[in-house]
Amino acid sequence: MPRIPVDKLEPGMKLKKPVMRGSMVLLGEGTELNDNWIQKIKDMEIGSVYIDGPSQMSVPKDEMMAQLDKRFRNVADKPYMSVIKKLVQEHIEDLYE
Amino acid sequence: MNSMDAKFLRSKVENISALPTIPSVLKHISSIIEKPDISLNEISDFISSDLALTTKILKMINSAVYGFPGRISSVSHATVLLGLNVIKGLLIGASVFELMQQSMQGLWEHSFDCAITSKLIAQRKNLKEPEEIYAAGLLHDIGKVILILEFPEEYQKAIHDATQQGITIFESEQNQFVENHANVGSWLAEKWRFPNNLTEAIKYHHAPHRSKYAPMETAVVHLADILVRARGFGFAGDPFVPAIEPAAFELLNLTESDIKEILREMDNSLEITEELSL
Numbered sequence: 001m002p003r004i005p006v007d008k009l010e011p012g013m014k015l016k017k018p019v020m021r022g023s024m025v026l027l028g029e030g031t032e033l034n035d036n037w038i039q040k041i042k043d044m045e046i047g048s049v050y051i052d053g054p055s056q057m058s059v060p061k062d063e064m065m066a067q068l069d070k071r072f073r074n075v076a077d078k079p080y081m082s083v084i085k086k087l088v089q090e091h092i093e094d095l096y097e
Numbered sequence: 098m099n100s101m102d103a104k105f106l107r108s109k110v111e112n113i114s115a116l117p118t119i120p121s122v123l124k125h126i127s128s129i130i131e132k133p134d135i136s137l138n139e140i141s142d143f144i145s146s147d148l149a150l151t152t153k154i155l156k157m158i159n160s161a162v163y164g165f166p167g168r169i170s171s172v173s174h175a176t177v178l179l180g181l182n183v184i185k186g187l188l189i190g191a192s193v194f195e196l197m198q199q200s201m202q203g204l205w206e207h208s209f210d211c212a213i214t215s216k217l218i219a220q221r222k223n224l225k226e227p228e229e230i231y232a233a234g235l236l237h238d239i240g241k242v243i244l245i246l247e248f249p250e251e252y253q254k255a256i257h258d259a260t261q262q263g264i265t266i267f268e269s270e271q272n273q274f275v276e277n278h279a280n281v282g283s284w285l286a287e288k289w290r291f292p293n294n295l296t297e298a299i300k301y302h303h304a305p306h307r308s309k310y311a312p313m314e315t316a317v318v319h320l321a322d323i324l325v326r327a328r329g330f331g332f333a334g335d336p337f338v339p340a341i342e343p344a345a346f347e348l349l350n351l352t353e354s355d356i357k358e359i360l361r362e363m364d365n366s367l368e369i370t371e372e373l374s375l
């Protein structure tokens with residue numbers, strides 16, 4: 001579920017999560033964006049919104065995980081570092097879903 | 098350089114206005130914020146007299162208080178809301194932004210992400226003054242900027258050695274300068290009359306157990322630094338995640354789900370980083 005910066009939005013994209021301001025729903029989940037809605041979102045100074053569709057991570061997952069291993073290579077056996085590594089690993093997994 | 102004497106280094110850094118490599122804008126800001134009796138009004142007037150600076154500061158402020166209802170559009174409103182110390186911190190942050198970008202690719206991103214992450218952790222721990230902790234996160238590596246500006250060749254060697262030898266930049270600096278960026282940063286923080294909690298968070302972000310006045314704030318910046326590196330955001334001089342200090346981790350007492358939530362919030366804050374291209 002990618003989070004797309006507002007200037008990259010295109011008509012036809014569908015909202016995966018509602019656009020909120022505080023507790024008020026401005027655009028509901030599943031709304032198909034058109035130029036009008038995109039302009040509205042821009043006017044509201046919202047940075048980015050969740051869009052339905054496959055993740056658009058720029059680095060392939062395997063490479064991302066290999067880099068993670070590299071970054072942790074000096075500290076993997078230090079106290080609590082395996083927990084931190086596991087949590088970051090799970091977090092990155094989620095980003096690719 | 099190995100024989101570089103720590104005292105000599107300190108006197109050089111403290112006399113920042115005499116350092117030829119420091120741009121005049123930072124010297125000027127430094128001379129203003131080190132005044133013992135500087136008032137909020139004076140700072141606010143100084144910022145407002147420079148349109149480019151005002152724009153930068155307002156962007157920083159709005160990122161520091163992200164979540165505050167409505168945008169802050171005037172410097173005087175911000176100074177009242179955030180207080181002198183935060184404004185001083187953000188002023189330095191905004192004025193070293195370009196220096197960071199020029200001196201080390203990725204250091205600004207690292208610093209900015211640490212600021213955001215420090216604030217996220219502080220909020221999760223319900224600490225007072227999360228914006229002050231934001232400022233501490235923003236400036237925790239300011240010592241690196243000064244070392245790079247003053248000793249560019251030696252610092253490049255420190256970066257090179259860190260990657261080659263598989264050590265952290267902190268250790269590599271220590272080999273190269275007999276001092277490290279955390280101490281160098283704290284000398285400046287003292288000179289700029291930052292409060293103890295900010296100064297200690299800068300000084301001890303690699304050894305939070307040594308903090309006397311602000312162990313919690315220091316532990317927050319320590320963990321933020323580690324999480325930002327663990328996530329792979331920015332570059333701070335070496336490609337490795339430093340080890341967490343167990344006592345600091347225990348002091349923070351965060352659950353696994355707290356940390357996952359913080360990681361999620363970090364990713365969500367990314368777009369603000371892009372927006373903040375100052």
